[in-house]
Amino acid sequence: METAATAAPEAVIVAIDGPSGTGKSSTSKAVAAQLGLSYLDTGAQYRAITWWMVNNGIDLTDPTAIAAVAGKAEIVSGTDPADPTITVDGTDVAGPIRTAEVTSKVSAVSAVPEVRARITELQRSIATSAERGIVVEGRDIGTTVLPDADLKIFLTASPEARAARRSGELKGADVKATQEALAKRDHADSSRTTSPLAKADDAVEVDTTELTLQQVIECVVTLVEEKRAGK
Numbered sequence: 056m057e058t059a060a061t062a063a064p065e066a067v068i069v070a071i072d073g074p075s076g077t078g079k080s081s082t083s084k085a086v087a088a089q090l091g092l093s094y095l096d097t098g099a100q101y102r103a104i105t106w107w108m109v110n111n112g113i114d115l116t117d118p119t120a121i122a123a124v125a126g127k128a129e130i131v132s133g134t135d136p137a138d139p140t141i142t143v144d145g146t147d148v149a150g151p152i153r154t155a156e157v158t159s160k161v162s163a164v165s166a167v168p169e170v171r172a173r174i175t176e177l178q179r180s181i182a183t184s185a186e187r188g189i190v191v192e193g194r195d196i197g198t199t200v201l202p203d204a205d206l207k208i209f210l211t212a213s214p215e216a217r218a219a220r221r222s223g224e225l226k227g228a229d230v231k232a233t234q235e236a237l238a239k240r241d242h243a244d245s246s247r248t249t250s251p252l253a254k255a256d257d258a259v260e261v262d263t264t265e266l267t268l269q270q271v272i273e274c275v276v277t278l279v280e281e282k283r284a285g286k
């Protein structure tokens with residue numbers, strides 16, 4: 056009989072939260088790869104359920120309609136930092152979840168308590184079964200999903216730096232329009248009632264504005280190693 060893996064006693068759980076474009080995904084993936092840990096992109100899960108709702112014609116202006124179908128899509132996340140995957144009902148949605156349409160609608164879907172309850176349960180189950188430990192990144196990991204995480208990091212960066220990074224990714228995108236879109240999404244994610252984007256009281260805040268990605272990775276790796284040494 057196949058049994059679910061459980062975390063080893065020395066497994067470390069790292070929660071990385073912060074607003075959009077602060078470097079959570081890039082940092083988390085690299086730290087997990089360097090330390091031999093699993094990696095979970097929780098934003099991808101909220102994007103995946105949003106993609107399913109768009110595809111199934113759900114009225115995303117109606118929280119009751121969203122709540123009614125919150126449990127319908129089967130979302131599976133692959134946690135290898137070298138090749139993170141995400142499927143919905145067996146379909147690879149890694150590309151489709153990054154469209155402008157999904158990005159503009161994900162905050163409305165992720166604000167619905169029934170959606171959060173479902174995705175939070177999935178995230179906890181993935182984190183507790185990661186044998187060597189895991190880096191989980193999102194908006195409410197340190198505050199709600201994994202309040203007992205061994206290490207909590209809250210990444211920040213100036214709005215200008217975040218917009219410049221994002222526009223660099225979306226070749227030719229207007230920096231001002233990108234900054235406005237980021238601010239709008241951050242406001243929605245921070246002001247929702249259920250589990251908003253927030254820094255946990257015991258999180259270490261790292262301002263990445265003036266740091267290279269490599270410097271941020273080194274900083275987080277050092278914090279994890281210090282935690283492990285003190286365990």
Ligand SMILES: Nc1ncnc2c1ncn2[C@@H]1O[C@H](COP(=O)(O)OP(=O)(O)OP(=O)(O)O)[C@@H](O)[C@H]1O
Pocket residue numbers: 073074075076077078079080081082098220221224263266267268269271
């Ligand atoms: N310290 C840094 N200096 C310069 N560029 C960076 C830095 N950190 C990340 N980047 C770049 O910024 C972009 C956004 O980074 P990333 O996707 O990791 O952010 P994020 O916080 O996960 O965003 P989101 O929440 O929107 O998914 C990427 O192109 C990444 O390479």
Ligand SMILES: Nc1ccn([C@H]2C[C@H](O)[C@@H](COP(=O)(O)O)O2)c(=O)n1
Pocket residue numbers: 075097098099101102161162165166192193194195196240244
């Ligand atoms: N723990 C999380 C992670 C993500 N979300 C929501 C809010 C974000 O705007 C959206 C997409 O996340 P991204 O891919 O930009 O990291 O998902 C959340 O509510 N809680």
